[in-house]
Every structure is written in structure tokens, then in C-alpha cells.
Amino acid sequence: MKHDSEMTWIDNYYESLEFFYWEPQHLGKKKSPDSKIDTLKKAQNRLRNMEVTLNQNLHQFFLLAPNLLRNELFSQLFRKNFQGDFFLEGRNVDEKFKLNNCVQPDILFNSETQTVAVEMKIGAKSSLNQVLKYALLGLAVELQQKCEKEHFLVFLGKGNFADQWDEKFESIGSLRDALMKENFEIFFANKPFYIEHLSRFEQILRNLSIHFLNYEEFSSCLLRELPLTSDLSSGAQVYRKLIGGVIEEFKGRGLIS
Numbered sequence: 001m002k003h004d005s006e007m008t009w010i011d012n013y014y015e016s017l018e019f020f021y022w023e024p025q026h027l028g029k030k031k032s033p034d035s036k037i038d039t040l041k042k043a044q045n046r047l048r049n050m051e052v053t054l055n056q057n058l059h060q061f062f063l064l065a066p067n068l069l070r071n072e073l074f075s076q077l078f079r080k081n082f083q084g085d086f087f088l089e090g091r092n093v094d095e096k097f098k099l100n101n102c103v104q105p106d107i108l109f110n111s112e113t114q115t116v117a118v119e120m121k122i123g124a125k126s127s128l129n130q131v132l133k134y135a136l137l138g139l140a141v142e143l144q145q146k147c148e149k150e151h152f153l154v155f156l157g158k159g160n161f162a163d164q165w166d167e168k169f170e171s172i173g174s175l176r177d178a179l180m181k182e183n184f185e186i187f188f189a190n191k192p193f194y195i196e197h198l199s200r201f202e203q204i205l206r207n208l209s210i211h212f213l214n215y216e217e218f219s220s221c222l223l224r225e226l227p228l229t230s231d232l233s234s235g236a237q238v239y240r241k242l243i244g245g246v247i248e249e250f251k252g253r254g255l256i257s
Helices: 009-022 040-047 051-064 067-078 128-145 172-179 192-207 215-224 234-252
Strands: 107-110 114-120 150-157 209-214
Touching (some): 009 051, 051 107, 051 114, 051 234, 067 150, 128 172, 128 192, 150 215, 172 209, 209 215, 215 234
Parallel strands (some): 150 209
Antiparallel strands (some): 107 114
């Protein structure tokens, strides 16, 4: 007997959100009669194309995937040996590191000696100001944890590096040159609580390791981690489902072919 394809954990996530489209009263809300999203199909299309839902699914993926994956992925991207345990920060980053709404990273991994931030893009462009904010995030982590660290930033997007910028930076080197020409005092004008640490901020920015990764490349990294189909252990079966769900999410959004 041939079975229909089983839904992925990604499908189940969206199905759970759809429940609240029908019954928003469980959240203390009610449907807006004036909303342009007035059918389930429109709600489904909206949910499956929002950057925030993709962000939440990648958070869930990294929470469930083996911790070793984090170190192996970072080592591949930055060609450096990453050791130690990386903690995936939650949505309380602003409060935890006293950022005063200056920056909300898409994904932030934190260890005793390093931070790795991930900035995801599916449509909008990145900016110099955004990179400065990630350097500020590194500074805020150091101040809260009272130690200096190495800082790494991954841009995850579609296409190539130049596609991520209105300025069409051709390389990380040209981006870095532009960053160091920015007026940091203007950047800190509405962040007076950090101005006394301007010198350390400049050091962090100067030494910030940046890497661009497109969704095709990220998918390839994940597929290399995929356990062999001959491995029927419980862990291997779960890992195949976990990776398969993310790959299907990227395909459904047209981020990979």
C-alpha cells in the first residue's frame, strides 16, 4: 500500500498558525473585517512568505539540531576551528544585554569567547548602519559578560554578496572600507549610554569577521550533515526529518531551486 507524503514539521508549524486564523479569540483577539487578509489562502501565503516565520523556523531548527552542527558550520564558513559550547540566545536579547531597542539580531549564538550573529534577508537590502548595529551588539555582550570576545557576522541571503546592498558592494573588503569611513559619533548620537566605549566599538568593528552565505550554499551545508538512509537509528531518522523540513521551507519560498 502506497502512503501519501507525511507533512514536515515545517508544515505542522504553519498549520498551527492557521488555527489562530480561524479562532483568534484564543489569543484574546478577534478578526478585523477591514483586513485585506480575508481568506485562509491569503493568510497562508502571507505566513509562508514573511521573514519572521522563516526566522522562527531556523531558530527551532538550531534548538533541535545537534549542538555540534553549530561549531562545524561556523568552522566551514570562517575557516577557523570553533570549540566550546555555543548558546542560542532567545528573543530577550534586547533586555538581556541592555540594548535599549538599538538592535534585534535574527539569530545570535554566544560562547565564553565568541559570538556569531546571523542576519537573514529574503527581500530587503542590508545597510552599513545594520552592520554597525551588530558591532554594537558585540560590545553590549562584552559589557554584560565583562570580557572581550571575538565576533562573527553571517549574512544569509539570496543571490550573491552584491545583491544584498543598495550600494552593490562587490566584496567584504569594499564593505569594510565603507564601514570605517562612517561617522561613529553620529551613529552613537542616540545611544549615549555606549559613547564612553567608542574605542572598543571601533576595535570590534575593525576585527569583525563577516561572511556571506546564500540559501543554496546553506542547504548544501545541511545536506552534507544528512545521515545515510541506511542509518535507521532513532537519532538519524529525527535528523533527516529536521533537515528535510528546512530544505522544503527554502524550496517553498523559492530561495533554492
